[in-house]
Amino acid sequence: MDEKLLLVDDEKGILKMLKNLLHQEGYTQISTASSGNEALNLVETVAFDLIVLDVMLPDIDGFELCQQIRKITSVPILFLTARTGDLDILMGLGIGGDDYITKPFNPLEVAARIRAQLRRQNLIKSSNIRQEEILDFGIFAVHKSAGQLIVNGIDTHCTAKEFELLVFLCERPNRIYTAQQLYEQVWGSPLQGDEKTVVIHISKLRKKIEKNPSNSCILVNIRGIGYKFVPPCKG
Known part of the structure; x- marks a missing residue:
């Protein structure tokens, strides 16, 4: 496999274990x-396909580092950390992380x-050779093969997982999906029982495409069931 991975952790034992495991997986x-x-120096010089990032680093807080990395690349960032509080998880996902695994962890789950x-990223890359597909909803448009979200004529930044989630819902209007179904389809x-990843990504998308994110009428929450995409009226 030719994907370039970056593992960031101040525990050398974890780095060695994960590197050996991923080598066995073919990376x-x-x-x-x-x-x-x-x-950060590596990210500035190498085009990585995925980053595994610890939060408690000796010099820069991992959350701050994630924000700096997001200025350079939108590749998936998977947090791997001993900070297990809800606020930490919300913070990690809210600033651009795509997934959050807490220590101690199952190495095979991390590899999975x-x-x-990476499988999702490869699907996105392969779509670039296809004819441009645009999902136009008036106030915003999704350029699938270009990986662009245009809101009121402005190119609006999305992380990889935000974009994949939005495309998935836009292609299936008015259909209700549970958080579990969305996670399984997009991630x-x-x-594993925690819906915060989906909830945070829905919230971030609402802030980008909704006029009133706190009273959503596009990415609608059906209480006790899940979410559905309601196409806005053009005009």
Whole structure:
């Protein structure tokens, strides 16, 4: 496999274990960093396909580092950390993380989530060779093969998972999906009982495409069931 992975953690034992495991899974281009500055230097020089990022680094807080990385690339970022509080999870997903795994962790689960993220990324890349497809809803348009969200004529930044989630819902208007179904379809792996990842991504999308995000009429929450996309009226 030719995907380039970056593992960032100040625990050398974790870096070694994950690198060995991923080598066994067939990934050969794996870089490691044990500090935030080292990781940032690598991101600025190498086009990585996925980043596994610890939060508690010796020099830069992982959340701050994620925000700096997001200025450079939108590749999936998977947080792997001992900070298990709800606020930490919300923070990680809210600033641009695509997934959040807490320590102690099952190494095989980490490998499975990495595979799922990369599989989704490869599907997006392969779509670039196809004819441009645009989902136009008036106040916003989704340019699928270009990976662009245009809101009121303005190119609006989305992380990879935000864009995939929006495309999935836009292609299936007025259909209700549970958080578990959305996670399994977009993230590509079973939801382990925590719906915060989906909730945060829905919230971030609402802020980008809704006039009144707190009273959503496009990405609608059906209480106790799930979410559905209601196409806005053009005009």
